[in-house]
Amino acid sequence: MQKLISNFLIIFFIIVSCGGGGGGSPTDSDDINDNVDPYAFPNAVNYNLANQVEIVTWNIETFARSHTNQKDYVKNLLEKWNADIYFLQEIEQESELANMVNSMPNYSYVIDDESKNLGFALVYKTEYITFNSKNELWASTSSSPDGDSDYENNALYQFAGRPPMENYITWSDGSKSINLYLIGIHYKCCGDGVYRNNDEENEANRRHYASLLLTDYILNNRANENVVVLGDFNNTGSNQTISNPTLSPFTDSDSFDSASSFKLTDLGIFQGSNINWSWQGWNSSYSPTHFDHIIINQSLFSTNTTSRSHVISVPTESGMTSNNVDDKISDHQPVMYRFYP
Numbered sequence: 001m002q003k004l005i006s007n008f009l010i011i012f013f014i015i016v017s018c019g020g021g022g023g024g025s026p027t028d029s030d031d032i033n034d035n036v037d038p039y040a041f042p043n044a045v046n047y048n049l050a051n052q053v054e055i056v057t058w059n060i061e062t063f064a065r066s067h068t069n070q071k072d073y074v075k076n077l078l079e080k081w082n083a084d085i086y087f088l089q090e091i092e093q094e095s096e097l098a099n100m101v102n103s104m105p106n107y108s109y110v111i112d113d114e115s116k117n118l119g120f121a122l123v124y125k126t127e128y129i130t131f132n133s134k135n136e137l138w139a140s141t142s143s144s145p146d147g148d149s150d151y152e153n154n155a156l157y158q159f160a161g162r163p164p165m166e167n168y169i170t171w172s173d174g175s176k177s178i179n180l181y182l183i184g185i186h187y188k189c190c191g192d193g194v195y196r197n198n199d200e201e202n203e204a205n206r207r208h209y210a211s212l213l214l215t216d217y218i219l220n221n222r223a224n225e226n227v228v229v230l231g232d233f234n235n236t237g238s239n240q241t242i243s244n245p246t247l248s249p250f251t252d253s254d255s256f257d258s259a260s261s262f263k264l265t266d267l268g269i270f271q272g273s274n275i276n277w278s279w280q281g282w283n284s285s286y287s288p289t290h291f292d293h294i295i296i297n298q299s300l301f302s303t304n305t306t307s308r309s310h311v312i313s314v315p316t317e318s319g320m321t322s323n324n325v326d327d328k329i330s331d332h333q334p335v336m337y338r339f340y341p
Contacts, residue, residue, distance in 0.1 A: 043317050043318070057089075057293075059090050068328045074329065077318065085169075090186070091120060116162065136165055141156045155213055158210045187233050211248070225299060241271075282331065291332065
């Protein structure tokens with residue numbers, strides 16, 4: 001009898017110790033184990049090079065979502081990439097963005113004041129960047145449809161309540177310097193991407209009008225300045241070419257005179273394989289689309305000969321699965337443009 005009780009107790013303790021209190025494995029839903037710093041990112045590339053300007057646009061999807069460690073992932077990736085300039089979209093909690101950048105010793109930030117939802121932030125390296133001023137374009141116009149064909153008097157509606165954030169900065173490494181106007185945008189989402197004349201609520205129309213407004217503004221006000229337009233253009237639809245109505249005022253010189261004054265720096269990506277596009281639709285039923293762009297004006301064409309554009313593969317550089325990147329960081333991947341001034 002005593003032997004039977006002893007065997008029972010041994011079996012009982014084995015079951016309890018193996019059960020772990022009923023919890024699952026700590027690595028069930030993560031890509032890394034408890035013995036590895038989840039923010040070390042050994043695969044992340046330091047993109048900073050001497051004498052070079054590095055500009056990154058990134059939609060970081062409703063930053064900072066309280067149910068994840070999104071802020072910690074974003075902070076450590078930004079520092080690993082070590083770029084001079086980041087333009088970030090979908091800032092939902094501005095205080096969290098401020099707290100994040102305040103913990104990054106080499107960086108400072110500017111946040112928009114006028115966006116009605118999911119705003120903007122410029123994050124820049126203080127060693128090289130002097131922030132001069134900010135202008136939020138068309139912020140005082142109507143953000144509602146008004147029933148007429150004049151898309152300028154309700155320009156804010158065309159920009160989905162997010163006025164373009166124009167940042168005037170100076171980049172300098174001590175031996176060279178360049179002044180830049182960075183105009184950050186986040187266009188209206190969704191729709192089928194088909195332009196429909198006289199339908200002021202059509203998403204493609206609103207994006208097209210937004211581009212018409214921007215090209216006119218730059219040509220009339222910044223023609224002799226160095227201008228970079230960057231952000232999430234939401235150029236949805238099956239027509240993923242330079243004639244897409246969202247991009248065409250910047251890209252389609254056969255249809256728009258303005259297009260000869262601009263270059264889509266990531267044109268090679270846009271016209272290349274969709275496996276390299278910025279939005280992969282990891283947890284979506286929609287197909288991959290290259291939403292995120294960096295456009296330069298004619299004043300910067302001479303620097304384009306020494307430039308490079310590419311999409312930063314967040315799954316590759318973070319070591320996380322694409323599903324975890326989507327869940328914990330963002331559904332977009334950053335686009336980087338690098339050039340020597």
